[in-house]
Amino acid sequence: MNLSLQRGVLAIGTRLRFVHLSDSHLGYRQYGLKRRLQDWTRATQEIVNYAVKNEVDFVLHSGDLFNSNLVDHTTLIHVIKILNPLKEAGIPFFVIDGNHDRRKGSQSDTANNVLEYLELVDYLGPDGDNLENAIRHIGDTNIIGLGYHGIYLRSKIENFFNQMPDAPNIILLHAAVEHHVAEGHPDISLSELEILRPKAAYLALGHAHNSFQISDWIFNPGSPEYYRFTDQEYKRVFYDVELEDGVAEVSEVDVRSARPMVSLNVELASTDQATEKALELLDRENTDNQLADSLVRVVFGGQAPPNLSLAESKAAIEVRYSPLYCLIIDNTASDEGAFSEVETSMDELELKMFEHTFSSYDLQAPDVAAFARGIMKEVLDTSPASAEDAKMIAQHVSSFRRETL
Numbered sequence: 001m002n003l004s005l006q007r008g009v010l011a012i013g014t015r016l017r018f019v020h021l022s023d024s025h026l027g028y029r030q031y032g033l034k035r036r037l038q039d040w041t042r043a044t045q046e047i048v049n050y051a052v053k054n055e056v057d058f059v060l061h062s063g064d065l066f067n068s069n070l071v072d073h074t075t076l077i078h079v080i081k082i083l084n085p086l087k088e089a090g091i092p093f094f095v096i097d098g099n100h101d102r103r104k105g106s107q108s109d110t111a112n113n114v115l116e117y118l119e120l121v122d123y124l125g126p127d128g129d130n131l132e133n134a135i136r137h138i139g140d141t142n143i144i145g146l147g148y149h150g151i152y153l154r155s156k157i158e159n160f161f162n163q164m165p166d167a168p169n170i171i172l173l174h175a176a177v178e179h180h181v182a183e184g185h186p187d188i189s190l191s192e193l194e195i196l197r198p199k200a201a202y203l204a205l206g207h208a209h210n211s212f213q214i215s216d217w218i219f220n221p222g223s224p225e226y227y228r229f230t231d232q233e234y235k236r237v238f239y240d241v242e243l244e245d246g247v248a249e250v251s252e253v254d255v256r257s258a259r260p261m262v263s264l265n266v267e268l269a270s271t272d273q274a275t276e277k278a279l280e281l282l283d284r285e286n287t288d289n290q291l292a293d294s295l296v297r298v299v300f301g302g303q304a305p306p307n308l309s310l311a312e313s314k315a316a317i318e319v320r321y322s323p324l325y326c327l328i329i330d331n332t333a334s335d336e337g338a339f340s341e342v343e344t345s346m347d348e349l350e351l352k353m354f355e356h357t358f359s360s361y362d363l364q365a366p367d368v369a370a371f372a373r374g375i376m377k378e379v380l381d382t383s384p385a386s387a388e389d390a391k392m393i394a395q396h397v398s399s400f401r402r403e404t405l
Contacts, residue, residue: 016141019051020060020239022174022206023223025100026082027075028067030227031295031325039259040067041078043224046257047238052085054240058138059091061121062206062220063098063148063174071101071111079111083120093121094136096145098174098206105393124172129156131163141168141201141243148174148207153187161195168201168246180208180220182230190214201246210234216248224255229263229297229327259324260294268302268332275313279320291321297329304332 024044030036051059066075086093095112097103103110116123124145126134136143142165149156153175164171177193178186187207196203197217205220209227211234212220221238222231236258240251262285266278278298282291296317300308310328317326358368379393 014140014245016058016138016241016243017054017056018058018060018170018241018243019047019054019056020062020204020219020221020241021047021224022062022204022221023064023098023209023227024061025064025067025223025225025227026079027071030225033325035324036225036259037075039257040225041075041082042257043236043255045082046255047224048082048086050238050240050253051091052089055089056091056240058143059086059093060143060170060172060204061093061095062172062204063096064100064206064223065095065098066101066111069101069104069107069110076111076114079115080118080120083115087120094124094143094145094172095121096124096172096174096206097147099148099150102148126160129159131160135165141170141246144169144171146171146173150187151185154189154192157188157192157195161199164199167199168243169199170202170204170243171196171200172204172206174206176207177205177214177218177220180212182209182228193218201243202241202248211237211252213250219248219250225258226261226295229261229295232261232263260290261297262291262294263297263299265299265301268300268305268308270303270305272305274300274305274308275316278313279316282317282321286321291323293322293324295325296321296323297327299329299331301331302333304330308332 021044025040026044028037028040030040048059065079083093095115097110097112101110101112112121112123115121122136124134124136124143125147126145131144131146134145134147144164146160153173175193176184176187178189180186193203200217203218205218208220209223210231211222219239219241222234222236224236224238226232226236236255237252238255240253242249262282264278264281264285266274266281268274268277278300282296282298285291298313298317300310300313308330310330314326314328317323317328358372
């Protein structure tokens with residue numbers, strides 16, 4: 001069933017079918033590769049095509065549609081092409097801010113505002129602490145976009161709840177939930193999130209890049225492409241949801257176009273030939289030639305052989321399997337000491353180092369550490385090329401100091 005907007009209200013009965021996706025990170029030139037940028041576009045396009053083919057009532061996107069709030073023209077053109085079929089089919093696309101694509105510094109508009117102006121999306125979010133403009137009505141069901149609030153969410157969530165109409169509500173939120181965080185600190189605990197339960201038929205989460213479900217009302221689809229090598233154990237999925245009389249029936253749908261990712265730990269002894277051992281183990285993974293054009297990471301552990309050469313191993317893997325991208329990490333012990341680049345370990349190490357540096361802030365040290373690490377990532381993501389670019393980051397720091405310290 002296709003819907004048309006009339007004065008902000010979608011006329012429909014009590015049965016709804018929608019697609020829920022999140023964390024598309026469009027424009028992400030992962031590993032510096034143009035083909036990875038195209039991968040994120042293709043995966044998102046696949047989900048939109050599914051929605052159009054199945055004539056769903058609407059599509060929900062729970063944040064980080066873009067990888068950056070500074071969207072290049074090529075990415076913007078890609079997104080317009082992706083979303084046009086939805087517009088032509090009369091299928092609304094509801095989107096909220098994620099931490100990557102939200103306004104920063106002195107920005108008054110984002111790429112989502114551009115898409116809204118073109119009538120390609122319905123961009124939901126509170127006006128400060130006021131939910132009035134964040135709510136859309138579909139028959140007797142409401143769609144409510146809360147957006148992204150980071151560590152400030154726990155202080156705002158009760159106020160948001162009090163402004164919500166009675167159930168059934170579909171709520172969009174971009175947040176890191178305790179026990180479902182790949183790095184950094186959670187924005188909110190499950191017990192704090194439970195305040196929404198009496199008014200929520202379906203909580204559409206984003207932020208975590210791997211899918212999870214909590215009880216029968218919280219759903220996080222994860223990213224449609226692989227964001228990091230530690231995600232390899234999780235399938236790339238989105239949700240096909242039927243909501244009838246406030247009860248959600250959720251089907252998990254695989255993203256078929258997601259590029260395969262393989263991460264392999266190779267434990268070495270001092271007498272091993274590292275390259276040969278890595279190739280032997282990778283051969284076992286490559287039964288159907290799935291390593292060709294894939295993303296491959298090899299982590300050497302154990303005792304470093306005297307002739308260990310990462311460049312040699314990388315070259316041999318590329319010749320034999322032709323992956324799109326190959327990363328070799330030395331996590332071995334040697335006379336010179338160990339060096340680790342395993343993502344989760346490095347994340348934890350960075351945060352501990354920052355916490356120690358900012359220990360004078362006492363109980364605030366973890367928040368300051370997480371913010372400092374986020375600023376570093378923002379600088380790396382945006383690569384400031386002018387004083388104006390740097391000014392926006394400086395304003396972000398200024399706001400944090402004023403509101404937190």
